[in-house]
Structures are given as structure tokens and as C-alpha cells.
Amino acid sequence: MAFREFPRPPIKKVTDTEWLVEKNYKEGMNVDARIYATKGLIDNMDNAVFDQLTNVATLPGILNYALCMPDGHSGYGFPIGGVAAFDAETGVISPGGIGFDIGCGMRLMTTNLTIKDVKPKIKELIGNLFDNVPAGVGRGGFVKINGSDFKQAIEQGAKWCVENGYGWKKDLERIEDNGCMSGADSAKVSDRAIKRGINQIGTLGSGNHYLEIQHVKEENILDKDAAKKIGIFPDQIVVMFHCGSRGFGHQVATDYLQTFLSVMESKYKIKILDKELACAPFSSSEGQDYFKAMQCGVNMSYVNRQTILHRVREVFSKVFNSDAEKLGLNLIYDCAHNTAKLEKYKVDGTLKDVLVHRKGATRAFGPGNKEVPKDFSELGQPIIIGGSMETGSYLLLGTKDAEEKTFGSTAHGSGRAMSRTKARKLWTGEQLQKDMEDKGILVKAVSYRGLAEEAGGAYKNIDEVIQATALSGISKPVTKLVPIGNIKG
């Protein structure tokens, strides 16, 4: 069955890293679409990105622009890398603007170990992490709780973990929202969602989710002063992981997508150009119910990552025969990149309550913002952008420019450059694992096929994505981090 190839719209250059598709391009667009990218990145973006972004621009109550970050690629409804802010009074909320994996995000933690300490133990370390942080399809975690405890967990987020022995109180200051979106209401989530998530606390999942041991090479530190203040030093080993709210969040999104499809046109007279843009007025009962359920999803993602952090501390303690505090296993930051949040911005000179959807986009608040942990107040909010398992990842900082240009948002990853099928044609998991080991990266994966799909070559060049965020001023790179060990589903 043939599909219409999307036409490439006229794209107007604003600066070297900012591009516009004007609102007269498509009927019904309320605002322009604005893309942050280098010329190289925008030239390689698939045409569906522009089609989806201009569809987003038609949604009621959208403010300023439908935005796309430099790692943008096509998704459902919204592109991945999409950011859209809606007037809290007149705008909508859309599950398609958040993604199925609600709260999916990144964590980065320090150690006081160096490459010399870790290299001889990397096999033992990766083996133990693989055994203690379950990854892969349908795998359950070690936290066994009943339904009422799970409801508490999704309402309290990472605080629930700390109260139950999974982590330290000071961890909470280093998590977006201090680890809890306070409007979460478990009464707004289905039993089905709870049943899907209750056994999955502390699990990675699969696809592009991973846990990585990374090396801070001296030549990769781009901002020495900021790195030092954050606790990063040359030759240090750090730990990064990427995962979300597991089956719980996926089910919350599925449930509300169906709810919105059933009321959107009949009750609210909203017409959309793609079913995955299903939405409801933010102020409606359906919109508010979803917002409360979505916050449970974000909290579940914080719970999941906090529990994994606890396991990582246990594993390092065991392997290095020392306690986690002595090993300096401190959280740098946890940022979620699939969210909708109520924030305040000046729009046309008036301070407004704005619902910012970030789908595969990271919050990037600048220095002095009250949401930034006090330890980083002068620096800006830490941003963790995960690259492919072969090429490395980045730690960056948020900026005032981002708050002014992109509703405080930046990229979240490197973005896929090819399909999973194509990646499997180019690489086999077994060979890739061997090649990576030759390059000094030990990988342990549940699925060789899944491993092949995540090959470095299947992703865009992370350095170019970071360059685009830096040149446009929406974030400030601190250091690149290269992998030496990786576990995945």
C-alpha cells in the first residue's frame, strides 16, 4: 500500500541555527513552526518532521511557535524533539505531545573512581549490574509491593523511595521537581495501568534504554570551571542511565488517548489532522484527569530511576568493597524528557500560566531559576543528553536564552538516523558486541537483535546536535562522556 511522501515545506532561515516554516504554509496553523538545527541537521530531517510540526501548530491555544529541537525526528502526532506551549486557560493537553513513555529521562551520577580503578573490574561491574538491574521485554524488578503501596509511590515519586530505603534524602534535591510532581492523583489512573507497572519498579526496559559506565576524558571537558563545580574531574568514572515509567506510563497514555479520541470532536469540537494529536482542553475534566494521571507517570519514572540508582550503589559497594558514600556515588541530576508541565512565561508582554509539552525534549532552565537545585543556581540546570552506546553522551547546562526562545527546552538525545530494520541489515549484535569490546566498550545485552538496532551508526551525530544547542544558545555543554561499559535490554 503506497503512502504519500510528505512534501518539504519552504523553510526560511532566521539564523545559522534557527529555521521557520511560516503559518501560511498549512491551513489552520495558529503559529509558525520553528526548528533549532544546524544546516546539516535540518537538511537531513525527514519531511514527516515538518508535516507533524505544522500539524502541532494547528492545535488550539498554542503560543509563539511549534518548536522542534536539533535532534528532531518523526514520531506520532508530535515529532520527537517537539516542544509546544499552550495557554493554560484556552489551550489543550495532548498525550501525543508527551509520548507513550511518560517521564522517560536520564540520570547521571558521579563516582570518585578513575578509569585506572574501574578498568580492571569492568567485567565484574557490568556482570553485576546486568544481574541487579533487570532489562528486556516483560522483566520484573526486585521491589515487591501491593497496590496501595504502588499508589503511594506514584503520588510521592522519589520521596517514597527514600522513605523506603532506596536512596538518600539529598538525592531528592538533584531530581527535576525534587522527584515528585505534586499534582499526581492515583484515582485518575486505571487498574490496568497499575497492574502493568506494579512489578516493574527498578527495571530498564529495552529499545534505546540503557545503563552505562562512562569515562570523563580530560580533552572532552569543555567547561572546566562548571565541571569542577558540578563534581566532574579528568579521568573520572560516572554512571548514566536512560529509562522511563515502564508499562505503567505506557498504559496511562494509551488509556487517555482513547478517552480524548472519544470526546474531542463530539464534546469539544476540536478537529485534528492526525489521531495521535488527540487532545482535550486543559481546563476540561478530561484534560485535568489526564494531567493528574500523567504526573503519576512522571513520578513512576522518578521512582524507577531512583530504585535503579540504589541498585547501582549496591553493586559498586560490592565490587569495590566500600560504601557508596565513600565511593562518591552522588546524583548529579535526573531530568525527564517526556512531560507536560505548568510553568510561567511572559508571552506578548504578559506573564501567563503555560502548559509546556516536551516530547523528547529536556527542560533547560538557566541560572537563577528557582527550579534549579541550589548547588547549581549560578550555573543553570544540568541537562543530560544521551547519545548512542558507541559514540558517547553529554552533560550540559540550561540557559536564560532557552527560557526566552524555547520555553526553557533543549534536545534530549541524538535521534535515530535509520530504521531498526535497516540497522539489523547493516550490523549483527554478536559482531557489534565484539567490535565495541575491541574499542574498549564492554556491552552486555539481553537481545543481540536489539543491540544491533541500537548501533552507533543508526543514530545522528551527537556532536552536531550538541553544537546546534550551543550555537543557538539553548544550552551550554560542560563535558562529553564516553562509554566503557553498557547494559541494555
Next chain:
Amino acid sequence: MPYKFVEKLTRADVAFECESKTLSELFEDSAQALFEIMCNPKKIESKITKEFVLENDTLEKLLFNFLDEIIFLKDSESMLFNSCTVEFVDDLKLKATLTGDKVSLDQELRVDAKAVTMHKFEAKKTEKGYFARVIIDI
């Protein structure tokens, strides 16, 4: 093969299409495609049987619910399947019987299916039988 994976429909996820002779086969073929995404069904033993009954008011909604139920069983009961039979007890009411086993690392696991998306989703009667197009979020 009654189902095929379609590369050009998605970059980050997995899409499949089924052209099946009967309505029951459309559901069975779609289920088989979903199993193939998550694991190698040949490596799953037939140890546990699950049955469920579903009904809805349109064919599309019924197929959506049916695939969503398989994903639900994967997470809520850690179940992966190797086969599925679907019997229509009424126009839009089905009884499904699935056989499989609990997830374990010695099975050939592939990628997690997070959700059935509505993106380009179709289920319809055609001149030759039935057609479905599904994109699964990975």
C-alpha cells in the same frame, strides 16, 4: 507470510501490515506479528494458556483492544506467547486463546512493545479479505 514488517512507515519503532483471508486470521496474524517483535516465538514453550473475551463497536477498536491486551499480559503477568487462536462468537465479539510461557532470559527476547499507536492504524474489510496496519511504539 500473512503479515509483513514495513520499514518505511517508522524510523524508531516497528510497523506491520496483515492481509488475511478471514477476520479470525486477521487477528491471529496481527498477534503473531506482535509476538515476533517481542521475542522469537519458536523459543517460547507452550506451558501456559490464557483466554480472554473482548468486544467493541468497530473493527478498528476491537483490533486495538486485542493487541493492547497482549501487551498488557506481557507486563502484568510477564507472559510471552507463541500461538494464538481467535474465534468470533458474534460480529464484533471475540474469544482468544493464547499459549506461551513466562519471560526468561533463555528465551530469545527482542524489543519491548510499549503501546499500540493510532498512527496510520487501520483494520478493514477488503475485496480479498481483511487488511490491518499497525505501528507499535518501541
